[in-house]
Amino acid sequence: MDIQRLVCELKTANDSKIVMLVADGLGGLPLAPGGLTELETAATANLDALARRGVSGSMYPIARGITPGSGPGHLGLFGYHPVRHLIGRGALEATGVGFRLEQNDVAIRCNFCTLDAQGNITDRRAGRIPTEQSAPLAGKLRQVKIPGVEVFVEPVKEHRFVVIFRGAGLGGNVGDTDPQRTGVPPLQPVAHDDDSRRTAEVAGQFVEKARKLLADQPKANGATMRGFSKKPDIPTYEQVYGVRAAAIAVYPMYKGLAQLVGMEIVGQPNTLEEEIDVLEQAWNEYDFFFVHFKYTDSRGEDGDFDAKVKAIEQFDAIVPRVTALRPTVLVVTGDHSTPAKLASHSWHAVPTLLVAEDSRGDPCEVFGETEALKGALGHFPAVELMPLALAHAGRLGKFGA
Amino acid sequence: MDIQRLVCELKTANDSKIVMLVADGLGGLPLAPGGLTELETAATANLDALARRGVSGSMYPIARGITPGSGPGHLGLFGYHPVRHLIGRGALEATGVGFRLEQNDVAIRCNFCTLDAQGNITDRRAGRIPTEQSAPLAGKLRQVKIPGVEVFVEPVKEHRFVVIFRGAGLGGNVGDTDPQRTGVPPLQPVAHDDDSRRTAEVAGQFVEKARKLLADQPKANGATMRGFSKKPDIPTYEQVYGVRAAAIAVYPMYKGLAQLVGMEIVGQPNTLEEEIDVLEQAWNEYDFFFVHFKYTDSRGEDGDFDAKVKAIEQFDAIVPRVTALRPTVLVVTGDHSTPAKLASHSWHAVPTLLVAEDSRGDPCEVFGETEALKGALGHFPAVELMPLALAHAGRLGKFGA
Numbered sequence: 001m002d003i004q005r006l007v008c009e010l011k012t013a014n015d016s017k018i019v020m021l022v023a024d025g026l027g028g029l030p031l032a033p034g035g036l037t038e039l040e041t042a043a044t045a046n047l048d049a050l051a052r053r054g055v056s057g058s059m060y061p062i063a064r065g066i067t068p069g070s071g072p073g074h075l076g077l078f079g080y081h082p083v084r085h086l087i088g089r090g091a092l093e094a095t096g097v098g099f100r101l102e103q104n105d106v107a108i109r110c111n112f113c114t115l116d117a118q119g120n121i122t123d124r125r126a127g128r129i130p131t132e133q134s135a136p137l138a139g140k141l142r143q144v145k146i147p148g149v150e151v152f153v154e155p156v157k158e159h160r161f162v163v164i165f166r167g168a169g170l171g172g173n174v175g176d177t178d179p180q181r182t183g184v185p186p187l188q189p190v191a192h193d194d195d196s197r198r199t200a201e202v203a204g205q206f207v208e209k210a211r212k213l214l215a216d217q218p219k220a221n222g223a224t225m226r227g228f229s230k231k232p233d234i235p236t237y238e239q240v241y242g243v244r245a246a247a248i249a250v251y252p253m254y255k256g257l258a259q260l261v262g263m264e265i266v267g268q269p270n271t272l273e274e275e276i277d278v279l280e281q282a283w284n285e286y287d288f289f290f291v292h293f294k295y296t297d298s299r300g301e302d303g304d305f306d307a308k309v310k311a312i313e314q315f316d317a318i319v320p321r322v323t324a325l326r327p328t329v330l331v332v333t334g335d336h337s338t339p340a341k342l343a344s345h346s347w348h349a350v351p352t353l354l355v356a357e358d359s360r361g362d363p364c365e366v367f368g369e370t371e372a373l374k375g376a377l378g379h380f381p382a383v384e385l386m387p388l389a390l391a392h393a394g395r396l397g398k399f400g401a
Numbered sequence: 402m403d404i405q406r407l408v409c410e411l412k413t414a415n416d417s418k419i420v421m422l423v424a425d426g427l428g429g430l431p432l433a434p435g436g437l438t439e440l441e442t443a444a445t446a447n448l449d450a451l452a453r454r455g456v457s458g459s460m461y462p463i464a465r466g467i468t469p470g471s472g473p474g475h476l477g478l479f480g481y482h483p484v485r486h487l488i489g490r491g492a493l494e495a496t497g498v499g500f501r502l503e504q505n506d507v508a509i510r511c512n513f514c515t516l517d518a519q520g521n522i523t524d525r526r527a528g529r530i531p532t533e534q535s536a537p538l539a540g541k542l543r544q545v546k547i548p549g550v551e552v553f554v555e556p557v558k559e560h561r562f563v564v565i566f567r568g569a570g571l572g573g574n575v576g577d578t579d580p581q582r583t584g585v586p587p588l589q590p591v592a593h594d595d596d597s598r599r600t601a602e603v604a605g606q607f608v609e610k611a612r613k614l615l616a617d618q619p620k621a622n623g624a625t626m627r628g629f630s631k632k633p634d635i636p637t638y639e640q641v642y643g644v645r646a647a648a649i650a651v652y653p654m655y656k657g658l659a660q661l662v663g664m665e666i667v668g669q670p671n672t673l674e675e676e677i678d679v680l681e682q683a684w685n686e687y688d689f690f691f692v693h694f695k696y697t698d699s700r701g702e703d704g705d706f707d708a709k710v711k712a713i714e715q716f717d718a719i720v721p722r723v724t725a726l727r728p729t730v731l732v733v734t735g736d737h738s739t740p741a742k743l744a745s746h747s748w749h750a751v752p753t754l755l756v757a758e759d760s761r762g763d764p765c766e767v768f769g770e771t772e773a774l775k776g777a778l779g780h781f782p783a784v785e786l787m788p789l790a791l792a793h794a795g796r797l798g799k800f801g802a
Contacts, residue, residue: 065791
């Protein structure tokens with residue numbers, strides 16, 4: 001069943017406010033079996049108070065056993081089925097550097113590579129050229145002009161950059177030009193459908209012109225292209241939920257993901273405290289607020305248990321400022337687990353809580369992975385979180401008479 | 402969402418070992434409301450220790466309320482959606498007697514029946530002729546020769562036997578010949594599609610020739626055919642999960658089901674202890690081991706609560722030999738419940754546990770139906786068990802970036 005379609009049909013408007021606080025990679029693991037997770041270790045008096053007031057649950061981002069990247073993780077939280085709504089690799093890369101994709105754009109992940117005199121690849125990553133050197137080169141490629149097409153080039157990191165073609169008649173179905181091995185030249189871009197012929201042609205011109213501009217470079221004298229993709233065709237928050245949605249985030253990737261579902265990016269905060277400043281300032285302008293906190297994930301990725309505990313405590317500290325705004329519904333969750341023990345994203349369920357005047361209550365006394373197993377929300381997939389939030393906000397009508 | 406397709410895309414290889422211990426019909430019921438189930442009654446110190454180390458859950462084989470047969474029960478455990486991957490009745494019957502179906506075989510469940518002088522059926526089951534008499538008759542039918550087709554005949558039990566036609570151009574879409582009543586002759590086999598015309602023709606010849614061979618029999622002087630079916634088109638464990646899988650079982654049915662998904666049948670054990678001998682011997686040769694224990698189901702089917710308790714204790718006793726092998730992931734489950742109280746398969750959830758270094762842990766102190774309700778795995782369908790096992794074995798990559 002497509003729950004989002006049903007929700008869309010049942011949506012009603014009111015003046016409720018929903019806040020979704022997302023601590024990236026929130027869920028964790030004990031360092032040794034039988035121990036406590038990062039969240040269970042952290043002193044989280046504010047979140048624990050919320051757990052007593054609200055309802056908790058154990059949320060899986062996609063399906064049991066599946067570890068999501070940031071893209072599918074957030075799409076699920078936003079209520080879009082992450083397997084039905086795939087974000088192409090190029091589109092995600094563009095989104096990740098904060099590029100605002102438009103409907104007819106084609107985005108492509110590119111690598112600088114090293115070519116020999118015969119045009120064969122000797123290094124697919126141009127010696128992993130440092131960002132300080134590669135970013136100006138990406139800037140230089142903005143000189144490439146192709147008639148009838150706007151070309152955007154954005155640096156990413158090291159040998160990686162992203163190219164966006166904007167113009168009419170550009171399909172996204174073009175094969176990669178990276179041959180995945182050295183000693184051979186890059187492949188020609190090949191269109192896999194009629195709509196993409198023009199894109200392949202434009203890509204071929206781009207690579208040729210780029211090569212001329214890079215001719216004097218010792219390492220990064222060529223480019224390969226992968227993951228051609230258009231902006232995913234995703235209905236907006238306004239369309240499916242009828243809410244004016246604001247996204248408050250520090251990092252471009254999360255702003256980009258929010259923008260893909262039609263949220264407005266509000267403010268330019270650099271810290272969590274500044275994010276809450278923005279939340280307070282924008283309070284009257286929106287119905288829904290997505291607030292993203294990055295460092296729980298970062299410290300988990302670092303494999304630093306204690307630092308993740310501290311990040312969670314920093315997250316806990318801003319809770320009173322959020323509750324002071326008296327949101328109709330407050331959701332606290334993560335897009336996936338990032339246990340410090342694994343130093344990576346994982347498949348483990350994400351402890352999640354929802355606080356609202358009309359939640360039923362459950363026996364949970366604290367906010368944590370084990371305690372959440374007792375919660376009223378049970379074990380549920382991320383795509384059911386938005387329907388729950390909207391229902392508790394009085395924003396969903398009755399289904400059937 | 403087809404979770405198995407996603408898992409297939411995400412699979413990665415490593416040198417982990419996964420053991421799935423299946424106690425057939427494991428789940429039970431208390432004899433009187435408020436009492437303990439068979440598993441809760443049994444002394445299971447080893448399984449209880451696993452429950453403390455790992456995570457438990459309440460698994461439903463197909464969907465809530467659905468009682469599975471052995472075929473769908475095991476397909477679900479193996480991660481194949483049992484409703485999408487149907488095993489035809491003939492194919493299941495052949496599989497159940499250990500016949501190794503090939504891609505173009507058509508298998509048919511057959512009954513010996515009694516015909517009168519006019520050729521009308523007087524007994525659809527030939528007086529439930531005992532197996533000692535029917536098996537040699539099935540053997541006799543191996544004399545039937547049909548040009549261009551290999552014919553196999555295997556006894557099953559009492560009046561039942563199975564016929565397999567092997568040859569080119571044999572479709573599986575032929576109607577049953579059992580008219581489901583007496584006083585009329587068997588129906589002619591009718592093809593329901595063009596591809597199955599030859600099969601219907603071959604089946605007609607088989608029945609005619611069988612009748613001649615059985616002409617002097619007092620009871621079993623005719624045969625009817627039902628459940629024409631080809632080998633199901635199921636991707637193998639190697640294809641979908643990238644594991645070399647071994648099946649260790651005593652009974653032909655379970656070997657056959659494992660073979661349908663491409664597992665290799667290892668050893669010829671006659672007892673659970675011998676099954677574990679085989680497990681130990683084959684340890685270095687495979688990545689995944691399915692170990693099947695039959696008697697929990699048999700004693701449940703007998704309606705013998707105490708005997709099922711003893712079977713569970715026998716199952717518990719071999720656990721230390723399995724854990725001594727240090728599998729990366731150990732799963733203990735059943736293919737369905739078989740409560741002695743009902744003396745049959747049932748729809749009740751199956752207590753399930755998973756032990757792995759990177760499982761999160763939960764408050765479960767013993768292995769049992771009620772305790773499992775507190776478990777970190779929650780309530781989940783059988784098809785999500787393999788993704789969980791693979792994830793905990795480090796065999797699934799990240800979905801999306």
